[in-house]
Amino acid sequence: MMKVLTSLSAALFVLLFTPLTVFAFEAPVYFENKCLSCHSIGGGDEVGPDLKGITEKRSEKWLIEFIRDSEKVINSGDPVANELFAKFKFKKMPAQDLTDAEIKALLEFIKTGKGGGAAAYRPATEANPFDVSMGHDLFIGATKFKNGGPSCLSCHSGGPDLTIFGGGTLGPDLVTKSYADYQDKGLNKVLAKISFPSMAEIYTASPLTEQENYYLRAFLLKENLKYQKTISEGDHSGDPKNKFVLLGMLGALTGLLGADAIFRKRRKKTQKPY
Ligand code: HEC
Ligand code: HEC
Numbered sequence: 001m002m003k004v005l006t007s008l009s010a011a012l013f014v015l016l017f018t019p020l021t022v023f024a025f026e027a028p029v030y031f032e033n034k035c036l037s038c039h040s041i042g043g044g045d046e047v048g049p050d051l052k053g054i055t056e057k058r059s060e061k062w063l064i065e066f067i068r069d070s071e072k073v074i075n076s077g078d079p080v081a082n083e084l085f086a087k088f089k090f091k092k093m094p095a096q097d098l099t100d101a102e103i104k105a106l107l108e109f110i111k112t113g114k115g116g117g118a119a120a121y122r123p124a125t126e127a128n129p130f131d132v133s134m135g136h137d138l139f140i141g142a143t144k145f146k147n148g149g150p151s152c153l154s155c156h157s158g159g160p161d162l163t164i165f166g167g168g169t170l171g172p173d174l175v176t177k178s179y180a181d182y183q184d185k186g187l188n189k190v191l192a193k194i195s196f197p198s199m200a201e202i203y204t205a206s207p208l209t210e211q212e213n214y215y216l217r218a219f220l221l222k223e224n225l226k227y228q229k230t231i232s233e234g235d236h237s238g239d240p241k242n243k244f245v246l247l248g249m250l251g252a253l254t255g256l257l258g259a260d261a262i263f264r265k266r267r268k269k270t271q272k273p274y
Pocket of ligand 2: 151171177190198
């Protein structure tokens with residue numbers, strides 16, 4: 001009986017939601033979820049080729065066939081497909097169960113996809129003061145991350161304003177060092193899929209949202225500009241605005257508590273078998 005009920009409700013669910021999902025094909029979202037991990041638009045070759053200008057390089061018909069089932073096109077002996085396949089070390093691109101119209105929407109998006117690199121990339125230079133303050137609060141832990149990750153300040157310092165009292169020392173200083181090293185676009189990518197050894201385990205389980213990624217970069221950019229200004233003007237140690245310090249301490253505390261909770265959980269896990 002339970003089984004019948006579950007399959008009935010599953011059928012109902014499909015009936016109810018299928019039309020919605022069909023009409024709601026959103027190329028940018030699909031691209032981000034299914035293509036971005038291997039391709040950039042204007043950010044250079046990655047696992048697969050840079051897709052910038054692809055609609056001028058290949059015919060629409062070829063692109064539709066290749067995107068839907070690249071293996072089929074390769075096996076048909078198509079010279080372009082085989083050359084690509086060899087160039088990209090025989091990595092197979094996953095087949096996509098998409099209609100012609102959906103692939104055309106994707107191609108249209110690729111054509112107009114701006115910003116290079118990540119399709120959904122929103123540069124931090126567009127940020128307004130609200131975005132910056134959101135980033136600050138996330139960084140120090142005054143605002144919680146949606147998926148529950150610990151604050152950055154529990155392991156990193158965030159520039160001169162967030163170094164004196166708050167700020168961990170486990171990771172590099174994100175304002176004075178990392179922001180400049182990675183630049184906004186690079187930071188967007190590494191934060192979208194965090195793979196730094198000390199962070200991967202924590203943030204894979206509780207990834208940052210795209211919005212949080214953007215807010216954090218907005219904050220880091222602002223602080224980085226402030227920092228560069230102080231070095232180019234010489235250090236006016238009288239005027240650093242330390243309004244963040246108190247918040248910083250608070251953030252460090254909550255961050256540490258968060259990290260502690262995580263490590264405690266982990267400790268428990270590792271101790272269990274003994
Ligand atoms: C797992 C990695 C991966 C994913 C995900 C992926 N691709 Fe690819 N893609 C490749 C590789 C690798 C190639 C190079 C050809 C080959 O090896 O088959 C390629 C080639 C292509 C090409 C041909 C490029 C050219 O120069 O002609 C297009 C177009 C393309 N991909 C579009 C897409 C789209 C659109 C998506 C998302 C729906 C996507 N790919 C998802 C790996 C991927
Ligand atoms: C549990 C401690 C911890 C937390 C929390 C943490 N990080 Fe890290 N992070 C590190 C360590 C340690 C490194 C150095 C690389 C390594 O060992 O993994 C690092 C490296 C980085 C790097 C590369 C820095 C460079 O200069 O190469 C970036 C960027 C970064 N973290 C951003 C963040 C952001 C943003 C947050 C908050 C969302 C955060 N981290 C939270 C520990 C942490």
